[in-house]
Amino acid sequence: MPALLWADNVSFRYAAGAPLVVEGVTVRLSDGALVGILGPNGSGKTTLLRLLSGTRRPSSGRVLLGDRALDQLSRREAARQIAVVPQETELAFEYRAIEIVLMGRHPHLSMFAVEGPDDIRIAEDALAATGTSHLAERPFHELSGGEKQRVVIAAALAQSAQLLLLDEPTASLDLGYQLEISSLLLRLNQDHGVTMAISTHDLNLAASICRELVLMRDGHVLAAGPTAEVLTPEHVKALYDVEADVQVHSETGHMTVVPVRRISR
Amino acid sequence: MNIRRRLITVVAAFAVFAIAVMLWAPTVGSTSISLARAFDRTIPWDSNVDAQIFFVARLPRVLAGALVGATLAAAGVVLQALLRNPLATPFTLGVSAGASLGAMLAVTMKLELSLLGITAIPLASFAGSLVATGIVYALASSQRRGLSTNVLLLAGVTLNAFFSALILFVQYLADFAEALRAIRWMMGGLDVADYFPIIAALPLIFVAFAAFAMMPRTLNLLSVGAESAAAKGVDIVPAQRLAFLSASLATGAAVSLGGPIGFIGIIVPHLVRLMVGSDHRIVLPASALFGAAFLVLCDLVARMVMSPLEIPVGVVTALIGGPFFLWLLVRKS
Numbered sequence A: 001m002p003a004l005l006w007a008d009n010v011s012f013r014y015a016a017g018a019p020l021v022v023e024g025v026t027v028r029l030s031d032g033a034l035v036g037i038l039g040p041n042g043s044g045k046t047t048l049l050r051l052l053s054g055t056r057r058p059s060s061g062r063v064l065l066g067d068r069a070l071d072q073l074s075r076r077e078a079a080r081q082i083a084v085v086p087q088e089t090e091l092a093f094e095y096r097a098i099e100i101v102l103m104g105r106h107p108h109l110s111m112f113a114v115e116g117p118d119d120i121r122i123a124e125d126a127l128a129a130t131g132t133s134h135l136a137e138r139p140f141h142e143l144s145g146g147e148k149q150r151v152v153i154a155a156a157l158a159q160s161a162q163l164l165l166l167d168e169p170t171a172s173l174d175l176g177y178q179l180e181i182s183s184l185l186l187r188l189n190q191d192h193g194v195t196m197a198i199s200t201h202d203l204n205l206a207a208s209i210c211r212e213l214v215l216m217r218d219g220h221v222l223a224a225g226p227t228a229e230v231l232t233p234e235h236v237k238a239l240y241d242v243e244a245d246v247q248v249h250s251e252t253g254h255m256t257v258v259p260v261r262r263i264s265r
Numbered sequence B: 001m002n003i004r005r006r007l008i009t010v011v012a013a014f015a016v017f018a019i020a021v022m023l024w025a026p027t028v029g030s031t032s033i034s035l036a037r038a039f040d041r042t043i044p045w046d047s048n049v050d051a052q053i054f055f056v057a058r059l060p061r062v063l064a065g066a067l068v069g070a071t072l073a074a075a076g077v078v079l080q081a082l083l084r085n086p087l088a089t090p091f092t093l094g095v096s097a098g099a100s101l102g103a104m105l106a107v108t109m110k111l112e113l114s115l116l117g118i119t120a121i122p123l124a125s126f127a128g129s130l131v132a133t134g135i136v137y138a139l140a141s142s143q144r145r146g147l148s149t150n151v152l153l154l155a156g157v158t159l160n161a162f163f164s165a166l167i168l169f170v171q172y173l174a175d176f177a178e179a180l181r182a183i184r185w186m187m188g189g190l191d192v193a194d195y196f197p198i199i200a201a202l203p204l205i206f207v208a209f210a211a212f213a214m215m216p217r218t219l220n221l222l223s224v225g226a227e228s229a230a231a232k233g234v235d236i237v238p239a240q241r242l243a244f245l246s247a248s249l250a251t252g253a254a255v256s257l258g259g260p261i262g263f264i265g266i267i268v269p270h271l272v273r274l275m276v277g278s279d280h281r282i283v284l285p286a287s288a289l290f291g292a293a294f295l296v297l298c299d300l301v302a303r304m305v306m307s308p309l310e311i312p313v314g315v316v317t318a319l320i321g322g323p324f325f326l327w328l329l330v331r332k333s
Helices: A044-054 A075-081 A099-106 A117-129 A145-157 A175-192 A203-210 A231-241 B001-025 B048-083 B095-108 B119-140 B149-173 B175-185 B196-213 B217-222 B227-230 B236-258 B264-276 B281-303 B313-332
Strands: A003-010 A022-030 A035-036 A060-065 A082-085 A163-166 A195-200 A212-217 A219-227 A242-248 A255-262
Touching: A003 A044, A003 A195, A003 B217, A022 A035, A022 A044, A022 A195, A022 A219, A035 A044, A035 A175, A035 A203, A044 A082, A044 A163, A044 A195, A060 B149, A075 A082, A075 A099, A082 A145, A082 B227, A099 A117, A099 A145, A099 B217, A117 A145, A117 A175, A145 A163, A145 A175, A145 B236, A163 A231, A175 A195, A175 A203, A195 A203, A195 A231, A212 A231, A219 A231, A231 A242, A231 A255, A242 B149, B001 B048, B001 B281, B048 B149, B048 B196, B048 B236, B048 B264, B095 B119, B095 B175, B095 B236, B119 B236, B149 B175, B196 B236, B217 B227, B217 B236, B217 B281, B227 B236, B264 B281, B281 B313
Parallel strands: A035 A195, A035 A212, A082 A163, A163 A195
Antiparallel strands: A003 A022, A003 A060, A212 A219, A242 A255
16 A cells, blocks of 8 residues: 655754764555554654654655655645644643634635634534534633643644644543543544554553554664564563563453563663 | 634724724823814814814824834734743843943934934934844854744843843943933833824834734744644744744834833733733734723823823833733732
């Protein structure tokens, strides 16, 4: 299957002379894929997502969206096809949830245009898809962590993009919200056909919803492929220096990872 | 929910208020005049004292106040969104300190130059604001590709302190009359004698407002965060450059006309946000209109409160603004 989004041997450094934070990475997202990007802190996951979204250009290598080079597209064109859910959203001013979601329509509106009925319907659909319709008029800063995250995902959905890149979407959420967000993502992928890449620290989240995994360490890809093949005790050990037990959970049928002990490198 | 209708209704309400204030303010003063009589074309100009007071003595000052107030308030809105800091002001990035140093030097060096009829002090103050803007911009751009808003903020604050030290130094060397004249300028004042200084400042302010008009949705996104704005289709670096340069240019022009009148750029945007929320498509035009009305009213207080003595309008805005700023800080935490 042709790749929808393809990072071809990309490397990146944040400034001239700085070390490479991503080095020779190749990642292919085919249409409808749900890919997890795993790796310890500082392994280059966030940077890889920035390269895939086109908000940063690779120092070498290239990123292709369909058959076009991503850096040939304007920011607006790219944002119509690739939406991003950032790790944290910190507002400088107070906005209502619906205002945040409507901001997702930005790449579809010309400079002086105002959101019309279609844009509002799309925003309302995005709220509905994330189960946040009842929060529309609430001030964003008064929402709980899980509610905020769902509104931010709704804002990304309102971009009507076929690709959604999420940077640690469950990082600061409690167990209940983690489960809620992961089932939301699975539903968006399966029912709405959104192609996704998710960076996460949560091995069990990745194991439960991602069909493919990319394991990263020190800016390199350690392993990539179908979840069942990639998520092995050997790879967990190579990734985190942790001895782990990997099993298929009897009730859910998902793979689960139980860390056993830390080993020194 | 019709967003366009809401934008138009709210902005129109602010426009009506601003125009009402600008028509009413010139009728108030040591001699009260009738608006109807001032606009009565059947009375010959020579014998229409009301019209003479309205158009010659008071309207230029009101218009200057409106222009300066609108500009400082709008520049405040733009810089607050750019820096993602609701406590930023148009003077945070060193523009006013640069302008004050320029004015100070013009006074002490007894500069007599003029350009297209604009006199030395406004010229020098505008030049000073350009120098300050240039320095801050160069520092913030030098770090890496793009514009670092952190460096922008730190460089601006540092430059403010450094220029203030230079101002004190020049003041120390100046003679008494010069120092007094410069200090009086730095208090801010709208004692405009005719329409010319207003017309001279207009083109620059017009250019800046044209840039502001392109920005509101981008400002919404920037205030949510640069990375997320980029992912939603904003070209971050050009957007930040345009915001910084247009706001600085507008501030420089406003300061050269009215002096560094403080607090307008923070009080007005905050009051407007309390009234209408944070959407910059409303906040930006509404702040410009409310800023115009607000400064005209402050100037009215400055003219009337110790009449016939006039106190500088910058003193009035600072007396209102200081406690307001502290209230905002307390409310935040």
